[in-house]
Amino acid sequence: MASVALIGQDGAGKTTISQMVLEQLPYKMKYIYMGRNVESGNYSLPTSKIIHLYKIYKYKKTHKISDSSTARKLSLHELDKNRKVDTRGKIGAILRLLNRLTEEWYRLIISWNYQIRGYLVIYDRHFIFDYMPDQLDERKTRRRLTTRIHDWSLNNLYEVPSLVIFLNAPAEVLYARKGEATIDYINAKNKAFLEFGKKLKNFEVVDAAQPVDKVFDDVRKKMSEFFNAKMKNKFAIKIIKKNLA
Numbered sequence: 001m002a003s004v005a006l007i008g009q010d011g012a013g014k015t016t017i018s019q020m021v022l023e024q025l026p027y028k029m030k031y032i033y034m035g036r037n038v039e040s041g042n043y044s045l046p047t048s049k050i051i052h053l054y055k056i057y058k059y060k061k062t063h064k065i066s067d068s069s070t071a072r073k074l075s076l077h078e079l080d081k082n083r084k085v086d087t088r089g090k091i092g093a094i095l096r097l098l099n100r101l102t103e104e105w106y107r108l109i110i111s112w113n114y115q116i117r118g119y120l121v122i123y124d125r126h127f128i129f130d131y132m133p134d135q136l137d138e139r140k141t142r143r144r145l146t147t148r149i150h151d152w153s154l155n156n157l158y159e160v161p162s163l164v165i166f167l168n169a170p171a172e173v174l175y176a177r178k179g180e181a182t183i184d185y186i187n188a189k190n191k192a193f194l195e196f197g198k199k200l201k202n203f204e205v206v207d208a209a210q211p212v213d214k215v216f217d218d219v220r221k222k223m224s225e226f227f228n229a230k231m232k233n234k235f236a237i238k239i240i241k242k243n244l245a
Contacts, residue, residue, distance in 0.1 A: 001112070003111060003115065003120070003122075003163075004021075004120065004163045005123035007126055010180055011175075011177030011178035024220075025220060028119050029122055032122070035126075037052075041107075043107050043110055044103065045099070047103075051096075097150055101153060131151065131154060132192055164203045166203065166204065167208035168208055204222045
């Protein structure tokens, strides 16, 4: 069983590189979007889709937008900025927590099903990193109990991918590509990714500011080195067991 997560911020090229990996590498693979944006996902619960549509409806109502196609293209940054104050009560917070946990484990169970059947699962984004707070995130100082429970679940119960590849690029480059988050936010998030990566056994960094073909080539090399080492370790274990028998 194995999984590879391509993580990074908007504009880093996660989806593009994921598709190149699926099309060009000689592995038996399946793709799963493991990020927060429901409309980008290939697997999502109906309840998550309804909640996302409600966010779009509220944004349209607040900003008096009539064009549904324009509203559907809104990023999570724009939708989240619409809610300056968290007005949800306890029941709303609990329902949100339950839906988030169910959504996350639903996709993980799908991944396990593929892995058991012999597939290498490619994750585009990953929930552990999507919800990871940084020094600019007010959740570090003002967090609901439900938010703390959710963060604890991701950090202590949720499966970490076999290999995590961080597509990293300077904030100015990413901002020029997408123009959604602020430079400070992008810098803070990049730093948080790198700090968290130090805790992981198999965490690799690839320069995403390079041309896409070079980025793909670096990702291919990282994956090849990881799986070659994994196969060597399995072979070494078999030899040791044979000698001890």
